[in-house]
Amino acid sequence: MKYSCTVDINLPIDKTVALWEDESNFKEWQDGFKSIEPISGVPNSEGAKSKISLEDNIKIELLETIILSDLPNKKVALYEHIHMTNTQTTRFKVLGQNKTQYISEVEYTKFNGFMIKLMAKLFPSKFKAQSQKWMNQFKAFAEKSNP
Template identity: 60%
Template sequence: MKYICTTIINLSVEKTVRLWTDEDHFDEWQDGFESIELLDGEKHAVGSKSKIIIKQGKRKLELIETIISNNLPTEKKALYEHIHMSNTQTTRFERISDSRTRFTSEVEYTKFNGFMPKLMAKLFSGMFQKQSQKWMDQFKEFAEGVQWS
């Protein structure tokens, strides 16, 4: 399963990327975000691993993020592994003008483990894209609301 989400943010690429990589603000635009903890390597470096905890209802999802490439402010690619599924996400930031940035996320689910995750992927594939787009739209609202001095 593969999909692409995109939005336009009314900020420069530099400001957009600075906010997008600032872990102190993840909870302001990612529903359920609880924590991120560096497990191995140097933060944001290729090969580094982090544990991400996201709360969904009463459940907590634990994801392991492995950085595949990091060419920010242009692009970052990471692998996200969960007990039930794995996916890669390539995030791109493209300068439209000095104050506008195209924010694109390309997600490809590469593995589903177990009957229920496979069934959900088949029956509710749009749910995955909808969640990604929701976080992107929430990031846009957050980023455009930041007061810069």
């Protein structure tokens, strides 16, 4: 399953990327975000691995591996969970002096277990809706954070 989402943010690209990349901000726009713990490598650089913990009704732990880090042009990360594996490509594009487009492309490459396979087959729009929700929440947070 593959999809993409976009949102336009009323901030210059450098401020947008800095807010997005700052892990201390994740709790501001990702529902249920608890923590990100470096496992190996330099955080946000190619090859770095981190454990991400989320909790929203259920506890979720993901292993993040940075495949490519070249922001604002492109950041590619692999996310592995007991029930699924996906790759997320993030890009930021200048739309104007104070306007940035945030683009996220997500590809799920593996689903483990009957229920998650069924959900992905019957409700693929739910996955995209969650990504778009977090992007919209990031937009609201970023625009509110601009002094």
